[in-house]
Amino acid sequence: MKIHEYQAKEIFKAAGIPVPRERPATSPKEALAAAEEIGLPVMVKAQVLVGGRGKAGGVKKAGSLEQVESTAGQILGMTIKGLPVRKVLVAECVDIKAEYYVGIIVDRASRLPVLMASAAGGVEIEQVARESPEKILKCQVDTGVGLLGFQARDIGMAMFRDAALARDFAGIANRLYRVFVEQDCSLIEINPLVRLGDGKLLALDAKINFDDNALFRHTTHEGLRDMGAEEPKEVEAKQAGLSYIKLDGNVGCVVNGAGLAMATMDLIKRYGGEPANFLDVGGSSSPEKMVTAMKIILGDRNVRAILVNIFGGITRCDDIAAGLVQAAQQGAIGVPVVARLTGTNAERARELLTGSKVTPAATMSEAVRKAVALAGGAR
Amino acid sequence: MSILVDKETRVIVQGITGRDGAFHARAMKEYGTGIVGGVTPGKGGQVVGGIPVFDSVAEAVRETGADASIIFVPAVFATDALYEAIAADLGLVVCVAEGMPTLDVVRVLGYARGRRTRILGPNCPGVISPGKAELGIMPAASFRPGCVGVVSRSGTLTYELASHTGEFGQSTVVGIGGDPVIGTNFIDCLAMFERDPETRAIVLVGEIGGTDEERAAEFVKANVTKPVFGFIAGQTAPPGKRMGHAGAIISGGSGTAEEKVRAFAAAGIDVLHEPGELTDRLKARL
Numbered sequence: 001m002k003i004h005e006y007q008a009k010e011i012f013k014a015a016g017i018p019v020p021r022e023r024p025a026t027s028p029k030e031a032l033a034a035a036e037e038i039g040l041p042v043m044v045k046a047q048v049l050v051g052g053r054g055k056a057g058g059v060k061k062a063g064s065l066e067q068v069e070s071t072a073g074q075i076l077g078m079t080i081k082g083l084p085v086r087k088v089l090v091a092e093c094v095d096i097k098a099e100y101y102v103g104i105i106v107d108r109a110s111r112l113p114v115l116m117a118s119a120a121g122g123v124e125i126e127q128v129a130r131e132s133p134e135k136i137l138k139c140q141v142d143t144g145v146g147l148l149g150f151q152a153r154d155i156g157m158a159m160f161r162d163a164a165l166a167r168d169f170a171g172i173a174n175r176l177y178r179v180f181v182e183q184d185c186s187l188i189e190i191n192p193l194v195r196l197g198d199g200k201l202l203a204l205d206a207k208i209n210f211d212d213n214a215l216f217r218h219t220t221h222e223g224l225r226d227m228g229a230e231e232p233k234e235v236e237a238k239q240a241g242l243s244y245i246k247l248d249g250n251v252g253c254v255v256n257g258a259g260l261a262m263a264t265m266d267l268i269k270r271y272g273g274e275p276a277n278f279l280d281v282g283g284s285s286s287p288e289k290m291v292t293a294m295k296i297i298l299g300d301r302n303v304r305a306i307l308v309n310i311f312g313g314i315t316r317c318d319d320i321a322a323g324l325v326q327a328a329q330q331g332a333i334g335v336p337v338v339a340r341l342t343g344t345n346a347e348r349a350r351e352l353l354t355g356s357k358v359t360p361a362a363t364m365s366e367a368v369r370k371a372v373a374l375a376g377g378a379r
Numbered sequence: 380m381s382i383l384v385d386k387e388t389r390v391i392v393q394g395i396t397g398r399d400g401a402f403h404a405r406a407m408k409e410y411g412t413g414i415v416g417g418v419t420p421g422k423g424g425q426v427v428g429g430i431p432v433f434d435s436v437a438e439a440v441r442e443t444g445a446d447a448s449i450i451f452v453p454a455v456f457a458t459d460a461l462y463e464a465i466a467a468d469l470g471l472v473v474c475v476a477e478g479m480p481t482l483d484v485v486r487v488l489g490y491a492r493g494r495r496t497r498i499l500g501p502n503c504p505g506v507i508s509p510g511k512a513e514l515g516i517m518p519a520a521s522f523r524p525g526c527v528g529v530v531s532r533s534g535t536l537t538y539e540l541a542s543h544t545g546e547f548g549q550s551t552v553v554g555i556g557g558d559p560v561i562g563t564n565f566i567d568c569l570a571m572f573e574r575d576p577e578t579r580a581i582v583l584v585g586e587i588g589g590t591d592e593e594r595a596a597e598f599v600k601a602n603v604t605k606p607v608f609g610f611i612a613g614q615t616a617p618p619g620k621r622m623g624h625a626g627a628i629i630s631g632g633s634g635t636a637e638e639k640v641r642a643f644a645a646a647g648i649d650v651l652h653e654p655g656e657l658t659d660r661l662k663a664r665l
Contacts, residue, residue: 106482125631256535258623263536313535
């Protein structure tokens, strides 16, 4: 789960990480009031849960109160990478001498949290990692003892070549690690961390992603969720215990298991079609879940055919078949359906589907070929 | 031979009195797995499907001589169940639970470092050595004894690939799990398959996210003499979206299917473009 910059900054502030004076605003009027309090000039920054907002014109400087109002109005009307901007952050302009990067993730290879820092701040760290990995300083953290003083100091010295700055950096890194662990983050990032004219360090931007699996033990996190940033159908699917992601093609898919679902999408593409979605019905599926899955897919107007690919294990094929029959009874399924059902209770599933309009298929390849043809053929 | 589990493995089921635990304990026992006990704190003395229940892992190990466990408790309790199994010095612990907080898994694996327990999972379907034993939730009827080792980050996609081994069957099928941080990775399994005399070929089933496949490819190039076949799911997955599995995400342009396929090909791994190709490729190589 991602949260906005202004929310992450509030967490930073509470943890003692220095941030600029700033306030979020949802209207030009609020932005004006914020600017009056903070003092001119100010930066007006779009609050959206995607990267690249600066390039999209979502971050602008305003030197007068009139400019604050007009700039806020303009940014609040923007859509950045498909996401409407509903809030801006009004922040003091600071005297930036240099930009750095510092962040923490869990490294999948070493299975440990890793602190990363770089003197190449302000740009996308992934780009730095690809093009000049030697510019990124790293240290692994033993969760038993936490981030050690010398580890953060060493990175600080390598980055700043100055003992006082290194000490300041170590303080920020330690607080960052504490937030990372206490709040169960999957990513925490200051990009850029800036050095000011007076020699102090400050978190100019902030990014926090929470581990979805740990939300249950952080009662306040759910309140930080921006529902407007989530695809409504993906939310509906999640509530029904399904995992759904919308894509742009015309072959709808219902599959059990994430890996098989991805492989099914890939095969559709290989046979010249385009998948309309990713949908994993999950392990213990019921006819009701299947009905919901069909409704969600049929709500996508691009869909010309539906492919059901089930390798039954815990998932029972007869549950899937019963769901298909129920969905057809509850409302006309206006597009052809191809079903490949194998594994647990596949025989019973076949009986249930006898006499229905569902086109059977014996293998995954056969099912995909038929579905692509029924959707209008290869492109 | 086979890897990880066989007829000699003595297994306890943690969470045996729960719905899933009871169901799968019976299924595994019927398959022939040496299920010798179950653990549910507070329910010691009960019997589930002919299997005695104990209050703690330590007690179950003392009474039954178990050397492996499978955990069927919900994600919220799985962390403690894992610590308990590691503390009891079991050789193998399979954790099926989906949805464990990543930092919990990091701490558990830290605790296990330097001890003797191998952890499979979390969020995995387990392991089966067809005809011998199963520690997991895979549909046993979909497998047959044979000589192909299969290792995968997925569940049903693993069954799909295994079903295409045809006459060759499988020595052992391992689901390592779809989470970003897991106890046993591709390299661990590749090393075991390479040493296992019964395994004549290996199928590696990967997906988008992370770099485990790339590191596995390097290992294959340097250390594996048996034919290796590779399949990667997620060519059509959009970047930045989590594809069901917590670990299946392309982030910052890394972890793509293309990179993994390229790494496989560069390491001499026979890349499959669809699961159905496996049968003929095995015939050609074995």
